[in-house]
Amino acid sequence: MTKTPGIAVTGASGRMGQMLIREITSSDKMHLAAAVERAGHDWVGRDIGEAMGGTASGVTVTDDAAEAFAKVQAVIDFTAPQATIAFAAAAAKAGIVHVIGTTGMSDDEIAQLAPAAEQGAIIIRAGNMSLGVNLLTQLTRQVAAALDADYDIEIIESHHNQKVDAPSGTALMLGEAAAEGRGVKLADVSDRGRDGITGAREKGDIGFTAIRGGDIVGEHDVMFAAAGERIILRHIASDRALFARGALKAALWGQGQAPGEYDMLDVLGLKT
Ligand SMILES: NC(=O)C1=CN([C@@H]2O[C@H](COP(=O)(O)OP(=O)(O)OC[C@H]3O[C@@H](n4cnc5c(N)ncnc54)[C@H](OP(=O)(O)O)[C@@H]3O)[C@@H](O)[C@H]2O)C=CC1
Numbered sequence: 001m002t003k004t005p006g007i008a009v010t011g012a013s014g015r016m017g018q019m020l021i022r023e024i025t026s027s028d029k030m031h032l033a034a035a036v037e038r039a040g041h042d043w044v045g046r047d048i049g050e051a052m053g054g055t056a057s058g059v060t061v062t063d064d065a066a067e068a069f070a071k072v073q074a075v076i077d078f079t080a081p082q083a084t085i086a087f088a089a090a091a092a093k094a095g096i097v098h099v100i101g102t103t104g105m106s107d108d109e110i111a112q113l114a115p116a117a118e119q120g121a122i123i124i125r126a127g128n129m130s131l132g133v134n135l136l137t138q139l140t141r142q143v144a145a146a147l148d149a150d151y152d153i154e155i156i157e158s159h160h161n162q163k164v165d166a167p168s169g170t171a172l173m174l175g176e177a178a179a180e181g182r183g184v185k186l187a188d189v190s191d192r193g194r195d196g197i198t199g200a201r202e203k204g205d206i207g208f209t210a211i212r213g214g215d216i217v218g219e220h221d222v223m224f225a226a227a228g229e230r231i232i233l234r235h236i237a238s239d240r241a242l243f244a245r246g247a248l249k250a251a252l253w254g255q256g257q258a259p260g261e262y263d264m265l266d267v268l269g270l271k272t
């Protein structure tokens with residue numbers, strides 16, 4: 001029998017952490033080999049299956065990422081920016097695949113991942129792991145390239161009321177794609193957080209609006225609004241399992257890749 005890759009999940013008690021553990025446990029292409037939580041978390045030392053309210057899995061939650069990563073082929077990490085930077089360094093030491101779903105990272109924090117990729121980590125990072133959204137980035141780039149600045153680009157995202165970062169990682173991916181299509185830098189045209197007497201909209205800007213409420217999993221619209229018409233590209237995620245399955249696909253794709261930084265377009269073969 002062929003041995004499947006062992007996977008570690010960080011932020012094991014989180015919304016995505018638990019979803020990832022369920023998906024890995026039901027996959028025959030990989031197995032759950034470690035579950036990591038931060039020091040002091042009350043799940044540390046408990047069986048992850050039991051902590052999640054199910055049956056024993058044989059995997060005890062640990063706060064020792066280095067020890068966990070030494071015995072796996074990939075780590076899937078949906079946590080928080082500073083935690084992800086620390087996990088990247090540990091993944092580099094272990095020479096394993098590091099799938100990063102964490103959003104809300106500043107440019108400076110993203111730059112801090114580069115040394116890990118140079119030192120042996122195979123980093124696959126995306127603000128959204130779904131096929132649909134990654135396809136939508138390509139469509140957004142295409143439509144933005146085809147239309148001139150008479151079409152105002154607005155990105156509207158909606159998420160659950162526990163989300164801590166805005167705009168969402170997905171909205172930023174879509175904004176980058178629109179800016180690329182237009183041949184401009186997103187940082188030069190990004191318009192966020194309008195409030196009060198903002199003045200009229202600047203031609204060529206890419207606007208962002210974030211809605212937070214209830215249990216919305218994740219919805220994104222890219223609107224191209226001109227005199228007399230609007231084109232709206234929309235993605236609706238209705239189940240977090242979508243993101244988890246994308247992350248599992250990335251963990252498998254990364255096996256045997258050279259150390260470096262990749263994204264879901266690489267994994268899904270959508271790079272143009
Ligand atoms: N790329 C994608 O496709 C997707 C990305 N995401 C992103 O994934 C991230 C997590 O989302 P979600 O699961 O909803 O969030 P949760 O808050 O439910 O889970 C976050 C987990 O990370 C842990 N964590 C936070 N900070 C640290 C730290 N400093 N060290 C160690 N562990 C830490 C938390 O532990 P504790 O409870 O102790 O704080 C918790 O277990 C977010 O950035 C979100 O935007 C979400 C869905 C899809």
Ligand SMILES: O=C(O)C1=N[C@H](C(=O)O)C[C@H](O)C1
Binds near residue numbers: 103128163169171
């Ligand atoms: O926090 C979430 O929930 C999600 N975060 C990602 C993002 O910031 O875009 C992906 C997805 O929309 C869910």
